[in-house]
Amino acid sequence: MKTFNNLFFVVAMFLVTSVAFSQGTITGTVVDESGPLPGASVVVKGTTNGTSTDFDGKFTLDVNSASGTLEVSYVGFDTKSVTFNVSGGTQNLGTIKLVSNNSLDEVVIVGSGIIDLAEDRKTPIAVSTIKKREIQERAVGNVELPEIIKYTPSVFVSRQTGFGDGRLLVRGFDDTNTAVLLNGQPINAQEDGRVFWSNWAGMADIANAVQVQRGLGASKLAISSVGGTVNIVMKAAEKKQGGSVRFLTGNDSYFKGTAEYNTGINDKGWAFSVLIDHWQAHRRWAEGTFGQGQNYFFSVGYKPNERHNFNFLITGAPQFHGQKWSQSVDRTLNDPKFNQHWGYTSNLQGNNYTSDIDSERRNFYHKPVMNLNWDWTISEKSDLSTVLYASWGRGGGTGPRGDGRLRDPNGQIDYFAIEQSNQAIGVATGGDDGPGYIRRASMNNHAWYGIVSNFNHEVNENFAFNVGTDLRYYVGDHFRQVANLYGLTAWEEDGVSYTTEYNPDPWAALFNFADEGDRLDYDYSETITYQGLFAQGEYSTDRFSAFFQGAVSNQTYQREGRFQGDLGKSDNLSKVGYNLKAGLGYEFTEDHKVYLNTGYYSRQPYLDNVFTNIRRSNALVQPEVENEEITGIEAGYQFEVEGVFRAIFNFYHTDWDNRVLLSGGTITNTDGSETNINVFERGVRQVHRGVELELDARPTDWLDLRGFVSAGSWQYKGSSNVQIYNDDTNVLISSTEGVDRDGVKVTTAPQFTAGATAKARIITGLSADINFKHFGNHYSNDRDFDGTPQTRNFPTLDSFELVDLGVTYDFNIGENKLTFRANVFNAFDKRGIQDTDQFGSFPITGRTFNTSLRYHF
Known part of the structure; x- marks a missing residue:
């Protein structure tokens, strides 16, 4: 009896305690403009008592007080505070709608002090x-x-x-x-x-x-x-458990399959994430632009306590694809899909030939990237973030060598005919101008290591500063090797007989590439080191903010030539650069903001602009290339009615002086022969100024609208000096000073663009979007290249408009979710020229599409 009484007492006390400490239950559904938000966080403000929404966006939460406030949050959305009162025991808060924002605060899991958002x-x-x-x-x-x-x-x-x-x-x-x-x-x-x-x-x-x-x-x-x-x-190792599987198809037999899984963080602070996929297509849109590749991602996170957070990841995307280089304007307009670089290969199997697509212009590359992040919360006011990274690139691009290319009546490469011709030749001698035809691969193998670290300290509620370092070490090996002999017994060039073929495949290129004695045409390495220090301070009040930022860096360059005479190593050239930036911001009210930023850069030249011929010479361009000088000023105004309307206006003026333009090509001599050349244009100054206007509106709960206009005036100023070198002998052909380019328009991109986007929620889970953009004032650079810079304006390209369409449908399968997405790009199949350079033109890619189905679990 005594035991029973004790048990009764314990149960009674438990019930009393439960009533005392569990005042009631709250339920509700969290949604965004598209529908339910699974995984949204719901926490009682000021406590650790919380839960997450299920796949339908629903939640149930027991609370210990009769009234209070819930904080509802989700990545990419404004946090919403909702009051509750459970004096009646339960309360259903109904639908809680979160509004998307333009912030990334909650997106960054690790590296918060390194990622400059x-x-x-x-x-x-x-x-x-x-x-x-x-x-x-x-x-x-x-x-x-x-x-x-x-x-x-x-x-x-x-x-x-x-x-x-x-x-x-x-x-x-x-x-x-x-x-x-x-x-x-x-x-x-x-x-x-x-x-x-x-x-x-x-x-x-x-x-x-x-x-x-x-x-x-x-x-x-x-x-x-x-x-x-x-x-x-x-992404890093995700905090929540789950995964997804997606299958995607598109135009021209495109297929992609993706699978990912996250373990979530366990009670010991460990979390793992993995993703793999494979894709392939017989072309992207134009002929001969086949492709295939994979993507892998693995991440492991470890959070031993609240002060330290570690994350290690490795990712890579090995791929190969056929390329379509620029065509003439007439050819582009007549047949924008035409590509002169591909053909069918023929392989004899028994008594039958099988044909596959291949291209003399194939890009193949594999670049594994690793990084290790460490976030250390030193105190409430101080933190340190560090990322240690490394990457190893292997691969390159292929091209023709020899004078034996043959084409079929359609203008495509006839690989079968080339093989028959090469077999009859046997051993091809005479080098690049001799008989026979092979495919060579220009290799770019590199190793890159670096560390970025940033210490941040809040001095008080108004002032904070950070200091950090950026260190890099890079070695790049550049050479050519034989990719395909196409039936030749050997290819002889510069006294070397080449008989080994190296597969232009991204996985094979990781470990199987030519040794020094089996490399042709050129073989050299570049070593670049970089040491940088940076610091920033910002003062802010409720209305006013001001910042100052500065950085200084030292960059060294060294080249080692290993071909045709073994040039050895060049002198180690060192260049110091720096930048300074400052800005002011002021809020008249919460809805009205203005800002003014200015900056100056003294930027070191790229290595390619330092040497007269990076493939065959250790000689520096004379006089020595100096730093580029960039001055920028920006001003802006922002007006916002929260959740309803936002307008942003920006003005910019960028003055870029003392830059180097490097180009190359082939010129025809008076005797009809051709010479490959390198062109260094120095002391170039260009000024880019313009205005930008962005408008965002949500007139109803089911419609989001966005519009923008940008108008620029980008042109060269003053004059520059031009040096032309023979690419084969490195001999200076000509040097011209004071080439006038004042007022010549920059031809890189359209100087006027305007667009609009709209997204509508039709029914629960179903949304559709339309995106429109106009391109105008794009100046052509389509000209015969003779080694001289563009000194006059060419006609503008025809303006054009592109329209993209999309539809998304989310629906539940039990406790899991299925997402269908379909896209149509360039929906009205606009044709024309989108871009030009000194060698030709690029067509507007015609209508393409894809559809995907993703299963979330």
């Missing part, structure tokens, strides 16, 4: 942000990552026609002068600043967000952000 600075900048859902809707499959940002002011994406061959330009500056950062890691090529998007084909699958900062931006590094900065924020 606009949110990290209170003084405004010109910025556009694309979040994960939009990336996964639009930048999928046969669409490159840069295309998701084409519907922003002053951004032009020249789609080209091959997988990953597109160009990104911001305010008229190409990717060599627009900094691209991957989780705070610079990825612009060290030699020339280029970004090869084919190397990053998998970013759309593992990106949490992409932020485009036009102009001076918020970056603290001394980097090439003349036009702007593109921040790609990769």
Whole structure:
């Protein structure tokens, strides 16, 4: 009996305690403009008591107080506070709708002090942000990552026609002068600043967000952000368990399959994430632009306590694709899909021939990237973020060698006829001008190591500063090797007999490439080191903000030649650069903001501009190439009615002086022979100024509207000096001073763009979107190349408009979700010329499409 009484007492006390500490239950549903938000966080303000929504956006939460406030949050949305009162025991809060914002605060899981986001600075900048859902809707499959940002002011994406061959330009500056950062890691090529998007084909699958900062931006590094900065924020080891499987198809037999899984963080602080996919297509749109590739991603996170957070990841996107180089204007207009670089290969199997597509212009590359992030919360006011990274690139691009190319009646390469001709020749002698035909591969193998570290300290509620370092070490090996002999017994050149073929495949190129004695035409290495320091301070009150930022860096260059005479190593050239930026911001009210930013860069030249001939000479350009000088000023005004309307106006003026333009080509001599040349144009000055207007509106709960206009005036100023070198002998052919280019228009991109986007929620789970953009004032550069710079304006290209359409449908399968997405790009199949350079023109890529089905679990 005594035992029973004790048990009764315990149960009674438990019930009393439960009543005392559990006042009631709250239920509700969290949604956005498209429907339910699974995984949204619901927490009682000021406590750790919380829960997450299920796949239908629903939640149930027991609370310990009769009334209070819930904080409802989700990545990419404004946090919403909702009051509750459960004096009756339960309360259903109904539907809680979150409003999307332009912030990335909650997207960054690791590297918060390294990734230079606009949110990290209170003084405004010109910025556009694309979040994960939009990336996964639009930048999928046969669409490159840069295309998701084409519907922003002053951004032009020249789609080209091959997988990953597109160009990104911001305010008229190409990717060599627009900094691209991957989780705070610079990825612009060290030699020339280029970004090869084919190397990053998998970013759309593992990106949490992409932020485009036009102009001076918020970056603290001394980097090439003349036009702007593109921040790609990769996913890390996810905190929540789950995964997905997606299948995607598109035009021209495109197929892609993707699978990912996240373990979520366990009670010991460990989390793992993995993603793999495969894609292939017999062409992108133009003929001969076949492609195939994979993407892999593995990440492991470890959070031993609240002060330390570690994340290690490795990712890569091995791929190969056929390329379509520029054609003449007439050929482009007559048949924009035509490509002179491909043909059918014939292989005898028994008594039958089988044919496959191949191209003499094939790009193949594999670039594994690793990085280790460490976030250390030192105190409530101080933190340190560090990323240690490494990448190893292997691969290159193929091209023809020899005078034995044969074509079929349709103008395509006749590989079968070439094989028959080569078999009759046996051993081809005479080098590049001799009989026979082979495919060579120009290899670009590199190793790149670096560390970026940033210490941040809040002195008080008004002032904070950070200091950091950026260290890099890069070695690039460049040479050519035989890819295909096409039936020849051997290829003889420069006294060497070449008999080994190296497969132009991204996986094979990791370990199987030519040794020094089996390399042809050229063989050299480049070593670049970089040491940078940066610091920034910002003062802010409720209405006013001001910042000052500075960086200084030292960059060294050294070249080692190993072909035709063994040139050895060059002297180690060192260049010091720096930048200074400052800005002011003021809020008249919460709805009205203005800002003014200015900056000056003294930027070191790229290595390719330092040597007279990077393939065959250690000689420096004389006189020595000096730093480029960039001065920028920006001003803006922002007006916003929260959740309803926003208007942003920006003005910019960028003066870029003392730059070097490097080009090359072939000139015809008086005797009819041809000479390959390198052209150095020095002391070039160009001024880019313009205005940008962005409008966002949500007139109803089911419709989002957006519009933008950007108008620029980009032109050269003054005169420059031109030096022309023989590419084969490195002999100076001519030197001309004072070449007048004053008033000549910059031809890189359309100087006027305007567009509009609309997204409508039709029914629960179903939405449709339409995107429109107009391109105008694009000056042509289609001319006969004779080694001299463009000294007059050529006619503008015809203006054109592009329209993209999309539809998304989310529906539940039990506790899981299925998402259907369909896209049509260039829906009205606009044809014409989108871009030109000194060698020809690029067509507007015609209508393409894709559809995908993703299963979330």
